[in-house]
Amino acid sequence: MPNTPEEALRTQLAEATDQQSAQYAAVLNDLGLLKLEQGDTAEAQKLFQQALGISTACERDSAGSEAACALDTEDEWETGWEDSLQQLQPAAAASTSAPPAARPASKSAPQQQRQPAAPKPDRSSTGQTSSRRSAPSPAKEPEAEAEQEVPFHGEHILEVHGLSASVDSTALEAFLVQFGVPPHGPVVRWVDDKHALAVFPNPAGAREALASCENGTTRFQLRRFAEASLASREQPLGQLLPPKPRPRTSDVVARRLIGNALNLTGLRNKVGEKELAAKRKEAAASRQVRREQLDAAWEDD
Numbered sequence: 001m002p003n004t005p006e007e008a009l010r011t012q013l014a015e016a017t018d019q020q021s022a023q024y025a026a027v028l029n030d031l032g033l034l035k036l037e038q039g040d041t042a043e044a045q046k047l048f049q050q051a052l053g054i055s056t057a058c059e060r061d062s063a064g065s066e067a068a069c070a071l072d073t074e075d076e077w078e079t080g081w082e083d084s085l086q087q088l089q090p091a092a093a094a095s096t097s098a099p100p101a102a103r104p105a106s107k108s109a110p111q112q113q114r115q116p117a118a119p120k121p122d123r124s125s126t127g128q129t130s131s132r133r134s135a136p137s138p139a140k141e142p143e144a145e146a147e148q149e150v151p152f153h154g155e156h157i158l159e160v161h162g163l164s165a166s167v168d169s170t171a172l173e174a175f176l177v178q179f180g181v182p183p184h185g186p187v188v189r190w191v192d193d194k195h196a197l198a199v200f201p202n203p204a205g206a207r208e209a210l211a212s213c214e215n216g217t218t219r220f221q222l223r224r225f226a227e228a229s230l231a232s233r234e235q236p237l238g239q240l241l242p243p244k245p246r247p248r249t250s251d252v253v254a255r256r257l258i259g260n261a262l263n264l265t266g267l268r269n270k271v272g273e274k275e276l277a278a279k280r281k282e283a284a285a286s287r288q289v290r291r292e293q294l295d296a297a298w299e300d301d
Contacts, residue, residue, distance in 0.1 A: 006034055025054040038260070045262050052266050150240050154225035155203035157234050157240060158210060160196045162221045172196060175220060179209040185244045191232045198222070201242045252276050 009031040016024045032047035150157070160172060169188050176198050178188045186205060189197040200206045215271040223234070253274035259267035 006031070009034065020054055020057060022055065022058050025058070027052040028054070033254070033258075041262075045264075048258060048262065048264060048267060052264065056266070103163035149237050150225070151242060152203050154207050154240070156200045156242055157228075158198045158200070158206050158222045159191075159225060159228035160198055160220050160222055161194065161229065163194045163196060165193065172198070172220070175218065176209065179205045179212075184243060187243045189235065189239045191229070191235065195229055195232055197225075197228075197232055197235065197239070199240065199243060201244075250276065 007029055011030070012027045013024070015028070018024060026051040028047050028051035032044045032051065035047060169190070172188045173297075176188065180200065184201050186198050186200040186209075188254050189199055191197060198206070198209065200209070210222050210224065211219065212218055250272070252269050253276070255267045255269055256273060259265055
């Protein structure tokens with residue numbers, strides 16, 4: 001029995017009787033997606049090109065019938081991966097997209113020298129760091145501001161303290177997975193060598209984990225976020241947000257993401273993209289109608 005997804009896919013390729021079928025191309029595409037997730041872009045591109053060749057041959061044999069060559073399965077991809085996939089573009093393409101550096105104008109140099117003379121409010125006396133200049137109230141403490149912005153008032157967060165050097169993320173995740181609902185369990189955010197934050201999707205999971213710790217049934221020490229160390233409470237807000245479930249995307253979106261990242265325009269399904277855009281537009285219009293009906297109902301009252 002294969003132990004990993006990669007071994008399972010390679011077993012399917014070895015057992016395939018027809019290496020020119022759409023099913024074989026689908027397995028190659030799945031293996032390419034797995035290699036791309038692992039960071040092996042060279043192997044992923046090779047697999048995608050091989051799958052594209054087989055898919056093109058199927059489409060030619062079926063006289064351009066897209067239904068006969070459609071993949072049997074759809075892959076789940078994160079729409080938030082688009083930014084990460086764009087980073088896989090060649091360095092030359094990335095350098096061309098960089099904005100040009102601004103040229104200092106020699107004629108405006110005297111005006112730039114006179115700008116510091118204009119009086120500006122001194123923010124250094126408020127005790128704020130540069131990362132918190134956008135705070136609406138300069139007299140507010142940074143940690144108090146962070147606590148105010150945390151969802152659920154931080155009740156979905158627990159601090160794991162007193163950690164030893166032998167504890168790693170794998171051990172913490174194995175302990176916390178029992179308090180979550182798969183596949184959306186808590187995540188681990190390291191603060192330092194002795195402290196880590198367990199961020200749950202909701203406060204219920206955090207309360208369950210804290211109760212098990214208070215009963216003495218765990219080997220980790222947990223405490224509420226309000227009682228956490230200063231370094232933990234000063235973590236950026238992005239590290240304290242509840243983990244969100246992975247969104248579902250279709251094979252059309254996956255092909256578009258991969259095609260844009262690897263410059264393989266043949267992977268894209270233009271017809272499917274148009275149908276998906278039409279469905280999204282229809283859903284947006286439906287939501288707008290419901291909002292208008294709700295507003296009208298409140299106005300009638």
